[in-house]
Amino acid sequence: MTQNTARCLILACGNTLRSDDGVGPWLAEWAEKRFASEADVRVVPRQQWTPELAEEIARAESVLFIDCSVDSAPGSVSLVPVEPAVGTQGLATHHQGAPELLTLARELYNSLPRNAILLTIGAGSTELGELFSDAVSASVPDACRLIEETVLIHFGNNPSFPGV
Amino acid sequence: MSQTITIDPVTRLEGHGKITIQLNDLGEVADAHFHVTQVRGFERFSEGRPFYEMPSLMARICGICPVSHLIASAKACEAIMSVRIPHTAAQLRRMLNLAQMVQSHALSFFYLASPDLLLGMESDPKARNVLGVVAAKPELGRAGVALRRFGQHIIELLGNKRIHPGWVVPGGVTEPLAPAKRDEILAALPEAYANIALALAAYKQIADSFKPEIDVFANFPSNYMSLINEDESIEFTDGALRMIDPQGKILDDGITADKFSESIGEAVENYSYTKFAYYKPLGYPDGSYRVGPLARLNIVKSMGTPLAEKELAEFKQLAKGPVESSFHYHHARLIEILYGIEMIERILTDPLILDKHVRATAGVNRLEGAGQAEAPRGTLMHNYKVDENGLITWANLVIATGQNNNAMNKGVLQAAKAYVKDGKFTEGTLNRIEAVIRTFDPCLSCSTHAMGQMPLAVTLVNADGEVVDRLIR
Numbered sequence: 001m002t003q004n005t006a007r008c009l010i011l012a013c014g015n016t017l018r019s020d021d022g023v024g025p026w027l028a029e030w031a032e033k034r035f036a037s038e039a040d041v042r043v044v045p046r047q048q049w050t051p052e053l054a055e056e057i058a059r060a061e062s063v064l065f066i067d068c069s070v071d072s073a074p075g076s077v078s079l080v081p082v083e084p085a086v087g088t089q090g091l092a093t094h095h096q097g098a099p100e101l102l103t104l105a106r107e108l109y110n111s112l113p114r115n116a117i118l119l120t121i122g123a124g125s126t127e128l129g130e131l132f133s134d135a136v137s138a139s140v141p142d143a144c145r146l147i148e149e150t151v152l153i154h155f156g157n158n159p160s161f162p163g164v
Numbered sequence: 165m166s167q168t169i170t171i172d173p174v175t176r177l178e179g180h181g182k183i184t185i186q187l188n189d190l191g192e193v194a195d196a197h198f199h200v201t202q203v204r205g206f207e208r209f210s211e212g213r214p215f216y217e218m219p220s221l222m223a224r225i226c227g228i229c230p231v232s233h234l235i236a237s238a239k240a241c242e243a244i245m246s247v248r249i250p251h252t253a254a255q256l257r258r259m260l261n262l263a264q265m266v267q268s269h270a271l272s273f274f275y276l277a278s279p280d281l282l283l284g285m286e287s288d289p290k291a292r293n294v295l296g297v298v299a300a301k302p303e304l305g306r307a308g309v310a311l312r313r314f315g316q317h318i319i320e321l322l323g324n325k326r327i328h329p330g331w332v333v334p335g336g337v338t339e340p341l342a343p344a345k346r347d348e349i350l351a352a353l354p355e356a357y358a359n360i361a362l363a364l365a366a367y368k369q370i371a372d373s374f375k376p377e378i379d380v381f382a383n384f385p386s387n388y389m390s391l392i393n394e395d396e397s398i399e400f401t402d403g404a405l406r407m408i409d410p411q412g413k414i415l416d417d418g419i420t421a422d423k424f425s426e427s428i429g430e431a432v433e434n435y436s437y438t439k440f441a442y443y444k445p446l447g448y449p450d451g452s453y454r455v456g457p458l459a460r461l462n463i464v465k466s467m468g469t470p471l472a473e474k475e476l477a478e479f480k481q482l483a484k485g486p487v488e489s490s491f492h493y494h495h496a497r498l499i500e501i502l503y504g505i506e507m508i509e510r511i512l513t514d515p516l517i518l519d520k521h522v523r524a525t526a527g528v529n530r531l532e533g534a535g536q537a538e539a540p541r542g543t544l545m546h547n548y549k550v551d552e553n554g555l556i557t558w559a560n561l562v563i564a565t566g567q568n569n570n571a572m573n574k575g576v577l578q579a580a581k582a583y584v585k586d587g588k589f590t591e592g593t594l595n596r597i598e599a600v601i602r603t604f605d606p607c608l609s610c611s612t613h614a615m616g617q618m619p620l621a622v623t624l625v626n627a628d629g630e631v632v633d634r635l636i637r
Contacts, residue, residue, distance in 0.1 A: 051275070051294060052313040086295060100295075107298045108306050 007040035008155045009060035009113070010147070011101075013049050013067045020074075020123035020136045023143070024066045027121075031147055041151060049096045051104055057116075058109035062155040064147065065098040065118040068136075072122030075135030077142045079150070082116040115155055119146060183597060184435075185580045191587030196577040197435045198569075198601060207559045215241050215528070215554045216334050222546065222561070226607060228271065231264035231319065232539035234332040235401060236546040239421065239535025241334035244550055245526035252519040253336030258401045259511045260322050260332065261537065262504040265400060266356075267315025268540035269457070269497040269504075272605040273363070274308025277494055280599050281370060285377070286592035304366055307359035311501065314356045318508070321345045336523035346512050356505045357471075364475065364498050374491060380582040381600045382490035382575025385410030387443060387453035389567070390460040391538050397468035398460055398503065400538040406463050407443055407453065412485045415443065421534035424545050428562060441567040452570035455542025456604065457496035462486040467499070469506035475499040490575055490603040497605070528554045539564050541605045565606040575600045 010031050014024030028045035035041040044056065049065075057063055065082060072078060084106050085099035096104070098118045106112050121143055124133030132140070170184045188194040206225055213221060219237040223230035235257055242249060249257075279292040282301055291299075298305035322341070323331035331337050371378075387410065391403040405419035407427070419427050430439040431448040443451035453459070461480075467473045479499060482492060511517060534547040542564025549558040579600045583593040 051309055052316060054309065055313070103295065104298065104309075107295065108302065108309060 006042040006056075006060045007062065008035075008038075008042070008151050009056055009063045010041065010043045010151070011049065011053060011057070011063060011065050011098075012043070012045045013047070013065070014045075015047050017128060017130060019125045019127055019129040020121070020132050021068050021126045022130065023068050023121050023123075023132060023136055023140070026132075026140070027066050027143055027147060030144055031151075034144075034148065035151060038151075049098070049101055051096060051101075053096075053101055054104035054108050057101055057113060058105040058111040060113045062115035063102075063113045063117070064150055064155070065101075065116070066143075066147070067098075067118070067120055068123040068126075069120035070123050070126065072120060074122045074124030074133060075139040076122040077119070077139050077146060079117055079119050079146055082118045084112065117150060117154070119143065119150070183576055183601070185576075185584060185597070187584070187587050191585075193577070193580045193584050196573070196580045196597075198572050198576050199436050207561055210548075210556050210559045213556050215244055215533075215548060215550050215556055218546075218548060218556065218559075219332055219334065220330055225561075228268050228607060229264060229539045229541070231260050231332070232537055232544050233546070235261055235537045236535045236539075236544045238332050238334050239537065240533045240546040240548050241535070242524075243422065243533025243535060244528060244530050244548065244554070245334060245524075245533075246529035247335055247524040247526045249336040249524050250519070250521045252340065252514075252516050253522040253524075254402070255511050255514055255517060256322065256337050256341055256522065257332060259508050260319060261401050262507050262511075263315045263318035263322070265315070265538075265540045266501050266504040266508075267312045267319070268605075269501050270308055270311040270315065272540070272602075273494060273497050273501075274304070274312070276605070277599075277602055278304070278308065280595065280602070281367070281374070281494065285596050285599065286590075289591060289595070292595075301366070303362065307362050310355060311359050311363075314352055314359075315504075317352070318349055321348065333523065335525055338523070340520045340522045341518055343518060346517065349508065350512055353505060353509050357502075360498065360502045360505060364502065367495060367498055371495065377596065377599070378489045378491040380579050381603055382571055382578060383488050384574060384578065385486075385488060386571055387415065387446070387451070388459035388462045388486060389443075389453050389455055389543060390463045391536070391543065392464055393468070395468075396465035398464045398466070398500075405536065405543065408463055408486065410486065410488075412462070416445075421536040421545060421547075424534055424536060424562070425547060425560075428545075428567075430562065430566065436569070438569050439562075439566045440569045441562055442570070449570055453567065454490075454571045455564050455567045456493065456540075457500050458487060458490060458493045459542065460538065461496045461499065467503050469503055469510070471506055472499055472503035475502060490571065490600065493603040493605070528552065539607075541565065541607055542567055563607070565604075568604045568606065572601055572604050572606065575603075 012024040012028035014021045016022035016025050025045045028043050032043045082098045082102060084102040086103055102112060102116055121136055121139055124135045168184055168186050170182060182199050184197050185193055186195040210221055218241055219234045222233040222237040225233050275294045278297050283292050283296050387407060389405055389407045391399045392406045393399045393403045407416040409415050416427055427444055428441055429444045430441050432439055442448040443453055467476045479495060528550060532549045536545045544564060545562040547560045548556055551557055576597060579597045583596055
């Protein structure tokens with residue numbers, strides 16, 4: 001049941017019933033359509049990231065993690081490289097962060113993607129609801145542009161780090 | 165001066181709970197309770213909804229075992245509709261339920277329990293997690309991850325979603341199985357067999373070293389209940405319930421969903437939001453019983469599949485009658501994973517498995533319906549009443565964790581008495597008391613909202629409410 005190796009794996013996380021937390025799945029849906037003709041781009045939306053994703057990560061050349069961030073200013077979009085790491089509380093069973101997933105991929109399968117980048121969008125609200133806050137709605141075009149640049153340029157032949 | 169030790173929250177569980185241990189003036193354990201501190205209210209807010217929405221609504225109760233709720237709920241709806249679902253739909257649902265059992269048991273054993281089992285109850289809590297297991301036993305770590313993915317991927321293939329699939333509906337399922345999906349699952353079976361064989365062998369190697377824990381981890385006589393087939397083989401989706409007593413003698417048999425509430429009552433204690441189920445003829449608490457993998461294997465005479473059958477025979481050698489220590493839930497869980505893989509293979513070779521007729525339709529033909537199934541952690545029952553328009557007027561759910569509630573509380577007390585001496589406790593002591601709860605794999609809320617590792621704070625409080633000791637991890 002293993003998937004074929006992806007040139008680019010897009011892993012999005014979020015709950016579509018929790019307002020801005022749903023921006024990850026929304027961007028995943030956008031990416032699915034945008035890269036529909038690119039057979040080597042695989043998009044996986046999840047409500048939470050769990051350890052089973054480690055194998056797909058290990059098999060990917062590049063990984064773009066997408067999540068909302070409650071620690072960032074509402075609507076702010078950031079793009080940062082991710083390195084393997086383990087949080088101070090160890091590993092959880094229901095939810096892993098991007099660094100922990102990379103650690104699992106390395107420890108379980110002795111393999112890491114060449115590139116690993118985390119795109120976050122600052123959340124304005126994570127209360128019950130299916131609509132984004134104004135700040136997040138306004139930031140969606142920027143986030144889409146960055147995803148496009150990351151997948152087509154940074155994860156392609158041009159290794160320059162995409163700008164925000 | 166009496167004192168209370170509180171473990172809040174209990175870690176590596178599905179949901180949030182806490183443990184309190186009451187000490188007497190001599191520092192001896194006087195009492196202990198496992199508290200479930202959340203209230204969900206699903207029964208109440210389903211009132212007024214059309215009955216055919218219930219499977220999808222009820223599946224939201226749980227992110228780990230939504231399939232069990234889907235199936236029990238759909239069966240209750242089918243009782244209201246008075247329909248019998250097509251054979252192929254029944255087989256596909258059975259496979260879905262088994263896939264969920266495999267992934268849930270893999271989560272329980274490899275992610276939640278194996279850090280204690282493979283790294284030790286006293287090992288460094290910072291490393292006592294799935295990554296620690298991966299570092300110490302990488303082949304077992306990979307096996308656990310792969311088995312969970314195996315079950316989840318089958319759910320995703322059948323239901324087109326990994327969590328909360330809407331494929332199971334009143335009357336059957338929404339679409340038949342495509343040949344490509346069948347072939348994909350069949351191709352994954354050899355790896356799944358190899359992984360569970362590895363896990364069973366590893367568990368048997370270490371189980372004997374946990375004799376002290378086996379002796380005090382909810383190790384006492386009790387009643388047991390589970391679904392069983394007419395040929396006395398294990399069953400997760402159909403069949404009827406059997407209740408046995410501590411000696412293994414049948415107390416009640418053939419309990420169908422519509423008779424469930426005649427046999428099973430629910431008591432309330434003021435320290436927990438989870439109810440305490442009991443067998444009515446024996447009253448509460450004497451009629452308390454255990455459900456789940458240990459109960460199922462204590463009740464059945466056969467697994468009905470060759471490899472699991474051999475494992476069951478070995479399991480039953482652990483005791484002359486029912487196996488009593490809840491520590492053996494772990495072993496039973498692995499045997500059930502093996503059974504699940506074998507049954508999935510058998511179902512996929514059913515000549516009718518690709519049949520297109522997978523749904524029966526009907527309206528409201530009865531004003532009440534009940535459905536039952538075996539969730540990974542035990543028997544689950546849904547019971548609904550509707551008005552003539554099919555709107556829910558009343559709903560009751562009896563979940564596995566409520567049926568194990570009394571045994572979990574007794575188990576916590578038994579372990580606390582064994583490990584807390586003179587009012588003193590260590591991190592390893594507390595971990596063992598938590599581990600008693602983990603053997604049952606309770607599902608306290610099960611929605612997928614836990615963010616990261618839950619912290620554990622243990623506080624020793626004297627009778628005046630003053631904190632006299634504190635341990636945090």
